[in-house]
Amino acid sequence: xxxxxxxxxxxxxxxxxxxxxCAASGFTFSIYALSWVRQAPGKGLEWVSGISDxxxxxxxxxxxxxxxxxxxxxSKKTLYLQMNSLRAEDTAVxxxxxxxxxxxxxxxxxxxxxxxxxx
Amino acid sequence: xxVLTQSPGTLSLSxxxxxxxxxxxxxxxxxxxLAWYQQKPGQALRLLIYGASRRATGIPDRxxxxxxxxxxxxxxxxxxxxxxAVYYCQQxxxxxxxxxxxxxxxxx
Numbered sequence: 711x712x713x714x715x716x717x718x719x720x721x722x723x724x725x726x727x728x729x730x731x732c733a734a735s736g737f738t739f740s741i742y743a744l745s746w747v748r749q750a751p752g753k754g755l756e757w758v759s760g761i762s763d764x765x766x767x768x769x770x771x772x773x774x775x776x777x778x779x780x781x782x783x784x785s786k787k788t789l790y791l792q793m794n795s796l797r798a799e800d801t802a803v804x805x806x807x808x809x810x811x812x813x814x815x816x817x818x819x820x821x822x823x824x825x826x827x828x829x
Numbered sequence: 830x831x832v833l834t835q836s837p838g839t840l841s842l843s844x845x846x847x848x849x850x851x852x853x854x855x856x857x858x859x860x861x862x863l864a865w866y867q868q869k870p871g872q873a874l875r876l877l878i879y880g881a882s883r884r885a886t887g888i889p890d891r892x893x894x895x896x897x898x899x900x901x902x903x904x905x906x907x908x909x910x911x912x913x914a915v916y917y918c919q920q921x922x923x924x925x926x927x928x929x930x931x932x933x934x935x936x937x
Contacts, residue, residue: 714873745926754917754928754929754930754931755874755917755919755928755931756928757925757926757927757928760924760926769924769925771925772925805873805874807874809921813860813862813921813922814879814921815864815876815879815919816864816866816874816876816921817876817885818873818876819873819874819875820873821871821872821873
């Protein structure tokens with residue numbers, strides 16, 4: 711059974727930093743691309759960032775470019791999102807999701823971790 | 830960036846009825862790279878349809894997708910109690926991958 715388990719969320723002040731993790735199991739981690747998708751309270755889904763299967767290619771949405779960094783450790787089967795210079799509008803549940811490389815949808819999703827940016 | 834607009838925002842229906850959800854793209858989605866997901870409270874999002882019309886593994890055949898170019902539809906032929914949820918379309922043609930704002934299917 712595929713499992714994606716996010717952790718690292720919490721309350722942080724504006725301007726602060728947080729590092730999210732997503733531990734994976736149940737599939738061959740190293741051959742899947744991965745992404746972070748967020749959902750602000752009561753709102754829809756927003757793709758945040760993606761990384762290729764080997765980590766060599768990273769992509770970011772305009773709203774987080776220059777502030778967030780995605781990375782992965784294939785030996786630990788873990789995805790990361792380093793979030794710096796956090797703003798109130800970054801408050802959301804952050805989901806990790808996997809996909810086959812190339813033009814494919816998100817196959818599996820985690821249950822998310824809540825990040826709250828507030829003073 | 831491809832903007833996806835879903836309609837209606839909310840659909841109030843009874844079990845057994847047919848649900849028809851629409852997703853319109855601001856520009857053509859190549860190779861029908863359009864997916865539909867289901868979201869229920871407390872559960873992980875579930876992929877229902879990809880390639881505009883292909884059911885994902887384990888998805889019941891009452892769910893069907895159609896469309897191409899800029900207009901796509903998700904149809905639930907006979908609503909079951911477990912189908913009342915929020916549905917999102919998503920394009921994976923090019924980055925940034927974008928989602929529609931969602932359609933909530935609620936019990937009438």
